[in-house]
């Protein structure tokens with residue numbers, strides 16, 4: 001990946017420009033300014049994909065690029081081409097086109113900027129360049145007057161070694177030179193790393209099957225680098241190697257992998273960092289996760305030629321790699337504190353998923369605490385204190401999910417509590433049984449939470465003088481003698497006296513907070529509840545009540561809050577939370593009154609902190625002729641009635657003037673996607689590999705392939721309590737049976753994003769907030785904007801004369817949520833519709849809807 005000159009450079013240059021030139025640029029507006037940056041292609045201005053662009057160029061391009069290959073590239077590359085099958089040749093020529101077009105834009109923009117700075121007159125048209133294969137290739141997409149001879153020469157120079165296999169040492173040396181420049185810029189305190197322009201090209205990615213079944217790693221046959229075939233997927237094979245350089249990050253991670261035979265190959269790893277972080281923020285994270293020395297397995301690798309001309313493997317789906325990072329996972333107090341600190345740093349940067357990984361790495365090393373909790377749950381089980389037993393058992397499973405004894409105990413306890421369906425589901429999840437799916441009723445899950453969370457949180461009593469190990473031994477002895485209550489008391493004392501207990505409770509509280517921020521609400525509940533089994537802390541109660549309220553469990557949240565009492569420092573926050581939960585409960589019981597929603601929409605501000613996913617009982621998802629699924633009314637709906645309230649299930653906002661200008665181009669379609677959409681796709685891809693609930697929601701959304709998705713209840717599209725997550729356990733794959741786990745490919749998620757997300761430019765959001773325009777008259781998002789997914793809202797089909805209206809709510813410039821209201825009376829049985837965009841032509845181009 002090549003790094004591009006920053007937009008900030010241009011802005012800085014503009015400040016030092018002659019006034020008349022500056023005025024000329026201002027008058028030209030942002031579109032032209034972007035063109036001067038070399039972005040001459042059309043921009044995908046909103047939410048869903050554009051279908052046909054540059055068809056003429058598509059027809060002529062292969063022949064012209066075959067000429068480019070023969071005229072400018074090394075004979076080795078031509079020989080490689082000759083060896084390929086027709087469809088692989090086509091891909092090679094497309095890869096060449098990506099290099100030519102992207103490098104040309106890069107060099108042109110560099111020259112344009114230099115000239116802008118040096119003399120205004122250079123903006124005028126220049127002499128025509130001589131005809132050549134390269135010029136003919138670029139004329140397919142660029143006006144003749146924009147072809148700078150210097151830029152053409154620079155592109156030509158980059159083609160000499162394009163597509164050739166490079167000797168190992170040269171490859172490493174070239175990489176390290178690039179890395180040093182990259183890191184110097186990144187780590188130089190003088191350079192403004194907030195302002196980088198980052199480009200990626202997604203024209204040639206691995207063709208992926210649309211299956212969402214987990215990959216069977218054990219069945220893959222190992223292979224070496226020499227067995228890779230250009231533009232082919234090594235089906236049924238796994239490449240194993242070691243990373244031999246530090247990672248270099250722009251949009252994806254570029255690094256080098258060496259196999260057992262000492263051969264080296266470049267890797268382009270996308271969507272692999274926790275939370276789908278990209279850009280400069282990702283460098284430190286990548287250095288941690290993809291450090292030199294890490295062992296990597298790549299399933300069914302795909303070999304291509306990158307934009308920089310190097311051969312290499314591109315990986316887009318997190319499920320395609322397995323990584324073993326060297327480093328500690330110790331359980332000393334210092335280790336735990338280190339994990340907490342590094343997690344906290346990431347949390348401060350807003351990298352919640354990455355922070356969670358650090359916290360969990362620490363927590364998963366806490367065997368002794370897990371055993372004590374498990375022993376105590378066994379003691380409670382014997383005395384049939386099921387609720388206590390359940391909480392301890394779940395807490396121990398968070399620390400040690402694979403422990404067979406811990407798992408068996410959890411199943412027994414659910415039975416003891418009186419919930420055989422839940423127990424059976426847990427049994428299936430833990431035994432990876434392929435027997436049919438079982439989803440217990442949501443009422444069962446709610447009931448277990450009500451029972452278990454009623455158990456008072458343990459408050460630290462007086463500590464015993466004895467050390468934890470001998471107290472545990474005493475507990476074991478009491479247990480063997482059948483004195484189960486006594487055993488439980490000894491285990492409690494052993495936990496209180498354990499040197500790591502406080503740190504584990506701290507880590508769990510941090511998990512609860514980060515999980516809430518990352519939208520992993522079941523995880524937040526589980527972690528907060530577990531921390532309270534080790535130590536009473538008002539903050540843990542707060543996190544627990546907060547996550548429950550966001551899940552829509554308002555009464556349960558109130559019950560938890562009522563158990564707290566007061567604690568200095570948190571009382572104000574608790575009082576506020578209690579008030580907010582009560583207010584939200586009022587809104588829900590009144591079905592979000594239309595006056596309240598309308599008043600909030602006028603101000604663009606949602607009253608209070610909470611927005612809880614909610615859908616009116618008046619609407620239902622059904623199959624609709626020729627539209628897939630849609631939403632229908634079950635009764636007459638009054639004008640203004642609120643129908644859906646939803647928080648985004650993933651949302652990204654960007655501002656190119658204060659941050660990165662990140663774009664992704666698809667040379668096939670000629671589209672440039674903006675930063676917020678590129679980042680959201682990456683975020684959802686990474687998150688869905690950790691979060692089974694999100695994976696399930698995404699797998700049930702349309703992805704543009706024409707495959708019919710099942711009719712589901714609205715409930716399954718809401719971020720609310722879901723019965724598929726076992727009580728007080730996590731929404732991560734390890735707590736779901738292998739047959740139920742979903743592994744969604746990047747291509748699938750990209751399709752879902754194209755069809756379903758809502759996006760807006762910064763400019764249009766501000767106008768909307770100032771009451772100046774409609775929210776769905778989008779502007780250019782390249783300079784800044786937001787993209788978010790609202791799964792329930794995206795069930796509603798489009799109409800040019802819609803009967804519903806979308807009301808967006810913002811928190812500063814971040815989308816906070818969406819309301820759908822009736823914009824006129826809707827009769828029973830009518831389909832609900834929204835106008836995706838105001839312009840019918842744009843709707844036709846993007847969704848093919850006329």
Ligand SMILES: C[S@@+](CC[C@H](N)C(=O)[O-])C[C@H]1O[C@@H](n2cnc3c(N)ncnc32)[C@H](O)[C@@H]1O
Nearest residue numbers: 627628629702755756794795796797798847849
């Ligand atoms: C955001 S989704 C709406 C829900 C979708 N029908 C489903 O089953 O998931 C957008 C997609 O729905 C379909 N669609 C929406 N409005 C339509 C209309 N008026 N006519 C035909 N298809 C429509 C198109 O396939 C479009 O890509």
